[in-house]
Amino acid sequence: MSTAHSAGRTAHALARSAGRHGAHIGHAAGHGTWQIAGIVATVAVGVAVTSGGVYAALTADATNGTAQQVTSGTLLLTLTNTGGGAGFTSQIANIAPGDVVNRYVTLTNTGTLAGQGVALSLTDSTPTLLTTSTSKGLQVAVTECSVAWVPGTGSCGGTATPVLAATSAPSLTQASPAALSTSSLAPLTGVRYYQVSTSLPSSITETTLNGSALPAGTTIQGLTANLTYRFTETQRTGTTANS
Amino acid sequence: MRTGRGCSAGLRCAAAVAALLLWSAPSAQAAPAAAAESVPVVVTSASWGVVMSNAAQGPYAPGTSAAISGAIYADQYVTAANTGTRVPGTVSYLYSGNSLLINAFTCPTPWDRTTARCAGGQGTTVALNSPVSGADVVPPVGGVLYVKINFVAAGSGTLEALTTKPAALSSNA
Numbered sequence: 485m486s487t488a489h490s491a492g493r494t495a496h497a498l499a500r501s502a503g504r505h506g507a508h509i510g511h512a513a514g515h516g517t518w519q520i521a522g523i524v525a526t527v528a529v530g531v532a533v534t535s536g537g538v539y540a541a542l543t544a545d546a547t548n549g550t551a552q553q554v555t556s557g558t559l560l561l562t563l564t565n566t567g568g569g570a571g572f573t574s575q576i577a578n579i580a581p582g583d584v585v586n587r588y589v590t591l592t593n594t595g596t597l598a599g600q601g602v603a604l605s606l607t608d609s610t611p612t613l614l615t616t617s618t619s620k621g622l623q624v625a626v627t628e629c630s631v632a633w634v635p636g637t638g639s640c641g642g643t644a645t646p647v648l649a650a651t652s653a654p655s656l657t658q659a660s661p662a663a664l665s666t667s668s669l670a671p672l673t674g675v676r677y678y679q680v681s682t683s684l685p686s687s688i689t690e691t692t693l694n695g696s697a698l699p700a701g702t703t704i705q706g707l708t709a710n711l712t713y714r715f716t717e718t719q720r721t722g723t724t725a726n727s
Numbered sequence: 728m729r730t731g732r733g734c735s736a737g738l739r740c741a742a743a744v745a746a747l748l749l750w751s752a753p754s755a756q757a758a759p760a761a762a763a764e765s766v767p768v769v770v771t772s773a774s775w776g777v778v779m780s781n782a783a784q785g786p787y788a789p790g791t792s793a794a795i796s797g798a799i800y801a802d803q804y805v806t807a808a809n810t811g812t813r814v815p816g817t818v819s820y821l822y823s824g825n826s827l828l829i830n831a832f833t834c835p836t837p838w839d840r841t842t843a844r845c846a847g848g849q850g851t852t853v854a855l856n857s858p859v860s861g862a863d864v865v866p867p868v869g870g871v872l873y874v875k876i877n878f879v880a881a882g883s884g885t886l887e888a889l890t891t892k893p894a895a896l897s898s899n900a
Contacts, residue, residue: 562763573766581892582895692774706771706773708772
C-alpha cells in the first residue's frame with residue numbers, strides 16, 4: 485500500500501516537473517514531454533498496482549467437505565447420601581476419644597471423561613485442636629464397598645476395602661489431599677460407595693479433676709469444628725487416538 | 728523496527744516474556760480436576776467431669792470439692808454432680824484427710840437423713856480412691872448422685888472426683 489502511494493507521488497512529481505520544463509521550451513516540445521511524462525506516470529502506476537503480486541506464489545486449498553465436530557469432555561463429581569442415610573447432613577455430637585462415627589456417601593462421576601486419583605481433603609472453618617492437632621485431633625478413614633452400604637447397620641453386602649487408613653485432620657488439607665486407593669472412575673456411571681469414619685484417637689488419656697478440664701488449647705473437650713469433606717478427582721491420562 | 732529497538736535497549740521485553748511464562752506455566756501443567764464437597768458438618772467433642780459439692784442442689788461449679796468432717800460413726804451428706812456431656816468411663820472419689828477410716832455410699836435420690844437410708848435400701852457402697860464405674864456410682868449426664876459419708880473413725884478432709892474419658896462408641900448414620 486505504501487509502495488503504491490509512493491509510486492503515485494513519484495508519477496505526479498514527474499508530471500509536474502515535465503510541465504514546468506515544457507513551459508520553458510515551448511509548446512511543440514512540451515507536447516512530446518507530456519507524452520513521455522504520461523508514459524512514465526502510467527508505468528509508475530502500473531508498477532504500483534502490480535507490485536503487491538509480484539512475489540505471490542500460486543496456492544491451492546483442500547478442505548473437508550463436512551465440518552468436523554470436536555467436543556471437549558466433562559469431568560464432574562457428585563456427592564450424595566447412600567441408601568437413605570443421613571450422610572454428611574448428620575452432625576457429629578459429643579465425640580469422645582475412641583469414638584467412631586460412620587457416614588455413608590456415594591461419589592459419582594457424572595462427567596463424560598473418566599476420572600482418576602480420587603482424593604479427600606478436609607477444611608474446618610473454626611479450627612481448634614480437633615483439626616490442628618495430629619495427636620489429639622480428629623481422624624478420618626474411608627472404606628469402600630463394592631455395593632451400596634446399609635447406613636443403619638453399617639454393613640456391606642459386597643466386598644469392603646479400606647481405601648484410606650485413619651489419617652489425622654491436619655494431614656488432609658486441600659493443598660495436599662489424601663489419595664484414596666481407588667481405581668479410576670468410569671465416565672457417567674462411575675460410582676463409589678464410601679464409609680467415611682470420623683474418630684478421635686483412643687490414645688487420648690485426658691482426665692478431669694472436679695469437673696475442670698485441662699486449660700483451653702490443651703484439652704480436647706468441649707470443642708467445635710465445622711468440617712467440609714471434599715472429594716476430588718483428576719482427568720484420566722490423555723490419550724492418542726488413530727482412526 | 729520499533730520492537731527490535733525496544734528489546735535491545737532495555738529489559739522490558741525480557742521481563743514481559745518472563746511474566747508471561749510465569750503466568751502460563753501452572754495452568755499448562757495442571758490437569759483438569761473435579762470436586763464434590765459436603766455441606767459443613769458440625770462436630771462437637773464431649774466433655775466429662777464430676778463435681779463434689781456440699782450443696783444439695785445446683786448449680787455445681789467446676790473446680791470445687793466437698794469438705795467433710797465428722798465424729799466417730801457420724802454421717803455426712805454430699806453430692807456428686809456430672810457436669811460433662813457424657814458419662815465418664817470411671818470416677819475416682821478421692822478422699823484426703825486425717826480420718827483413718829470412712830465409708831461412702833451413693834443413692835440416686837436424696838438420703839433420708841432421719842434414718843440415714845436410701846429410698847428402698849442401703850445405697851451402693853463406693854470404694855474410695857480407686858476408679859469405679861457403673862450407673863450406681865457414676866452420676867448420669869446432667870444428674871447427680873447423693874453420697875453419704877460414714878466416719879468409722881473421726882476426722883476431716885476433702886472429697887474430690889477424678890474422671891476418665893467416656894467409654895468409646897461407634898455409630899452409623
